[in-house]
Amino acid sequence: MTPASYPDSPPVDRETAELRLANRLSVEAVQVALAQSDDATSTGSAPQLITFRVMHMLATGGYEGDATLLLDQISRDFNQRRQFRGILSTLSIARQQQQAAAASRDDGGITIRPGPAFDLVLSFSSRDDGAIYLQVKFHSKLSQGAADDLDGPRPTMLFADRDGLFTMVRLPEMMDDTIQIMLDQSHDIVQAVRDPETEFFIR
Amino acid sequence: MVDPTEILAGWAEFTLTPPSEYFLNCLRSVGEATAGNGAPAYQPDTISQLITTIAGRGYGPLLFRSVHVMSAAAVQNMQLDQLLVTTHPLTARHASRLLFAAAPDCPPTLVRRDGILEFREPGSDVTVFKLTGGQVPLAVACLEFLVEALGFDCLHTAFSDLTADHGSARRKAVTKDLSARLYNFLGEHLPQMAERNMARLLAEHLATKVGAPQFTAEDIDDGLILDFWIENSGDDALSFRLFGTAAKAWMTFRDSLIHSQGDAFDVHLSLTASFEDEDLDRLSQLAISRAPDAEDHDGTTSPDLGQLVGDAATPTGWISDLQRPPCSTIKFLTKTELTQLSVPALAGAAGHGLVLTCLRLATFGPLQNRLVQANRSGDVGKDDIELEMAGITDTVYENHLADWRALGTTVENIATTAFLRLWDARNPAIFEYLARCGDDGTRQEMAAIATDLQDRMTPMDADDDPVGKLALMVLDRIDTLPSDSPLGKQRKHMKRVAQSYRRQGLRAADIVMEPAPDGEQASGPTLSQADPDHLHALICGGDRLLKLAGFLASMDQPDQPMRSHVLDDLAIFSHHLSNLHETTS
Numbered sequence: 060m061t062p063a064s065y066p067d068s069p070p071v072d073r074e075t076a077e078l079r080l081a082n083r084l085s086v087e088a089v090q091v092a093l094a095q096s097d098d099a100t101s102t103g104s105a106p107q108l109i110t111f112r113v114m115h116m117l118a119t120g121g122y123e124g125d126a127t128l129l130l131d132q133i134s135r136d137f138n139q140r141r142q143f144r145g146i147l148s149t150l151s152i153a154r155q156q157q158q159a160a161a162a163s164r165d166d167g168g169i170t171i172r173p174g175p176a177f178d179l180v181l182s183f184s185s186r187d188d189g190a191i192y193l194q195v196k197f198h199s200k201l202s203q204g205a206a207d208d209l210d211g212p213r214p215t216m217l218f219a220d221r222d223g224l225f226t227m228v229r230l231p232e233m234m235d236d237t238i239q240i241m242l243d244q245s246h247d248i249v250q251a252v253r254d255p256e257t258e259f260f261i262r
Numbered sequence: 263m264v265d266p267t268e269i270l271a272g273w274a275e276f277t278l279t280p281p282s283e284y285f286l287n288c289l290r291s292v293g294e295a296t297a298g299n300g301a302p303a304y305q306p307d308t309i310s311q312l313i314t315t316i317a318g319r320g321y322g323p324l325l326f327r328s329v330h331v332m333s334a335a336a337v338q339n340m341q342l343d344q345l346l347v348t349t350h351p352l353t354a355r356h357a358s359r360l361l362f363a364a365a366p367d368c369p370p371t372l373v374r375r376d377g378i379l380e381f382r383e384p385g386s387d388v389t390v391f392k393l394t395g396g397q398v399p400l401a402v403a404c405l406e407f408l409v410e411a412l413g414f415d416c417l418h419t420a421f422s423d424l425t426a427d428h429g430s431a432r433r434k435a436v437t438k439d440l441s442a443r444l445y446n447f448l449g450e451h452l453p454q455m456a457e458r459n460m461a462r463l464l465a466e467h468l469a470t471k472v473g474a475p476q477f478t479a480e481d482i483d484d485g486l487i488l489d490f491w492i493e494n495s496g497d498d499a500l501s502f503r504l505f506g507t508a509a510k511a512w513m514t515f516r517d518s519l520i521h522s523q524g525d526a527f528d529v530h531l532s533l534t535a536s537f538e539d540e541d542l543d544r545l546s547q548l549a550i551s552r553a554p555d556a557e558d559h560d561g562t563t564s565p566d567l568g569q570l571v572g573d574a575a576t577p578t579g580w581i582s583d584l585q586r587p588p589c590s591t592i593k594f595l596t597k598t599e600l601t602q603l604s605v606p607a608l609a610g611a612a613g614h615g616l617v618l619t620c621l622r623l624a625t626f627g628p629l630q631n632r633l634v635q636a637n638r639s640g641d642v643g644k645d646d647i648e649l650e651m652a653g654i655t656d657t658v659y660e661n662h663l664a665d666w667r668a669l670g671t672t673v674e675n676i677a678t679t680a681f682l683r684l685w686d687a688r689n690p691a692i693f694e695y696l697a698r699c700g701d702d703g704t705r706q707e708m709a710a711i712a713t714d715l716q717d718r719m720t721p722m723d724a725d726d727d728p729v730g731k732l733a734l735m736v737l738d739r740i741d742t743l744p745s746d747s748p749l750g751k752q753r754k755h756m757k758r759v760a761q762s763y764r765r766q767g768l769r770a771a772d773i774v775m776e777p778a779p780d781g782e783q784a785s786g787p788t789l790s791q792a793d794p795d796h797l798h799a800l801i802c803g804g805d806r807l808l809k810l811a812g813f814l815a816s817m818d819q820p821d822q823p824m825r826s827h828v829l830d831d832l833a834i835f836s837h838h839l840s841n842l843h844e845t846t847s
Binding site for chain 1: 287290291294295296298303341342343346347406409410413414415418457458460461462464465468469475476477478511514515517518519521
């Protein structure tokens with residue numbers, strides 16, 4: 060048996076041939092590695108660069124840009140969602156995990172979502188102007204939880220992770236273990252409180 | 263700022279296959295990091311060292327130091343983010359302030375002495391590791407890179423482990439785990455060193471045989487591959503013990519030589535195909551901004567276009583296409599057929615030049631795998647090898663060729679079935695099939711109908727998608743042809759073939775047809791209402807199957823004296839496999 064001839068094939072210099080072979084072998088090796096990867100989406104997108112430090116600033120309240128826009132960008136990318144969730148989990152001073160649908164209760168127009176560290180309470184404004192009050196009621200002094208001293212971390216932000224869609228509100232001063240904030244009905248955090256699958260993080 | 267591309271651009275191993283953008287972005291994130299006061303978090307030389315250490319895969323000692331830095335922070339009740347995100351740039355002096363300040367409640371496992379942190383084993387005074395302030399910035403930069411590359415969760419878990427246990431065994435375990443994760447990450451994002459070495463070895467061997475620094479595809483033939491394996495399989499320093507490894511490497515080399523003669527668009531294959539879209543967008547922008555009439559006054563097009571990504575058209579590529587979306591929604595080939603196809607497909611698009619190697623691979627590859635397996639579980643004697651060889655008859659190559667021929671027919675028939683379903687769905691892709699696979703009578707009849715209808719098309723018909731309208735009119739006309747016309751006979755033949763391939767997605771009932779709106783049916787040609795995704799899968803799969811059928815047909819060697827080859831190869835492989843695998847006489 061004789062190999063087929065390629066009369067039209069010009070020769071290739073050794074350096075190019077070697078590099079192209081290595082290139083092909085590398086690509087094949089990478090393709091095999093990617094095919095074997097359990098997490099097919101780990102490199103499955105071309106995300107805009109949002110570094111750990113930017114996410115850290117966002118989670119700790121130091122981010123000076125448009126937080127909503129940044130949260131939208133994070134929400135759109137699997138890797139960044141996972142990264143941000145990991146950062147929030149570590150840095151949060153209190154957390155409320157997903158709950159069964161029956162766990163929250165409606166009581167005369169008031170929605171109460173109880174949790175081990177704090178409850179979230181939604182109530183309509185008595186002026187009937189479409190506004191909603193969100194109350195965060197802590198069960199105990201926060202300093203007894205994440206920090207040991209009474210001057211420990213003051214809650215400043217409430218983050219919601221609703222099936223990978225992050226939203227947040229900045230929290231005002233706490234009065235008697237309760238924080239109250241007025242929101243529009245259409246605010247994402249209002250929808251998030253009503254969804255039992257949402258997870259909340261307080262930082 | 264130190265950009266990784268500036269450093270890595272000069273590295274020979276990244277000339278054709280650069281690291282992935284994802285990897286570069288992870289390094290850029292560290293390089294661009296700013297401290298709380300707005301100054302760059304790390305010194306430029308720290309970033310340069312990090313880039314060269316990671317890209318050069320010499321990260322072992324650095325990783326070990328980084329784990330010790332984490333451990334020192336954990337021992338002193340710091341949080342991971344306190345270590346990573348600092349108010350001031352992380353210089354050696356600041357690192358000393360951060361980690362080396364004498365903490366009153368510091369456990370005896372961490373001792374500060376003469377500006378050096380000493381890690382001691384719990385319960386003993388034995389110093390097991392020393393860390394200086396000058397080593398900390400690079401170690402922390404490495405940790406920040408790991409956060410970007412492996413994720414914060416991964417590092418946080420490692421940090422928690424180190425908080426719970428201050429012993430050296432735990433630090434080693436954490437280092438080992440991070441090292442394995444980083445190794446896998448780099449495997450996906452950096453060109454592989456092993457492949458570089460293999461390419462160099464094959465090129466050296468070929469240059470010796472050819473006697474010139476230039477190669478053609480014909481230089482790599484069946485004889486060269488077999489000789490190379492016999493010469494090199496016994497060298498433990500190389501990885502060519504298996505004939506399959508050597509054969510696959512040479513077949514890839516031959517195929518890449520053929521493709522080396524293509525244009526610049528074949529040169530660059532992206533490491534992460536997922537970035538293709540982004541690259542295409544970027545390169546399109548480059549092409550537009552650097553078009554000859556825009557900026558390039560010398561009339562040349564942008565060299566960056568040569569970096570365009572794309573897959574080479576090879577039989578293995580066509581097989582892969584059949585197994586991924588959109589084709590994967592249809593069961594074109596069974597697992598057995600795919601396995602059977604995989605061996606000849608390795609030879610590449612011009613595989614007919616290496617048929618004998620493919621036959622050797624199909625025959626002796628599985629046999630050698632069995633011997634390797636037997637070696638692992640015990641001794642292999644001469645009798646064992648002779649017994650294996652006795653199972654190979656002198657018709658084995660002819661049998662393989664017959665199997666591939668039958669497989670070629672099956673593949674062609676499945677393509678025929680796919681295109682029949684497209685015909686059923688009144689999809690114009692059927693014309694391409696009829697043009698490629700029909701006989702002269704079919705083609706002539708089709709051309710006559712098209713010419714006739716084109717002449718009759720009114721100007722109004724021609725206004726909006728004239729080609730599409732003409733295609734549907736041709737299909738309508740074909741429906742009215744007598745069954746003994748060439749096109750009628752072709753359709754009858756396709757129907758007969760399709761009866762034998764009622765596979766999932768290929769059955770007539772799998773083409774979901776929704777009734778067209780009444781108005782359209784009354785006034786114009788019938789429109790296809792089938793699921794567009796399914797039609798796309800049929801078109802793509804049908805095309806790949808036709809290519810594979812053509813490739814298998816090219817492998818057919820009807821006039822070759824195969825039996826004498828088998829007898830020669832039995833003697834060669836029997837002797838050589840005994841040398842390689844026989845452990846008892």
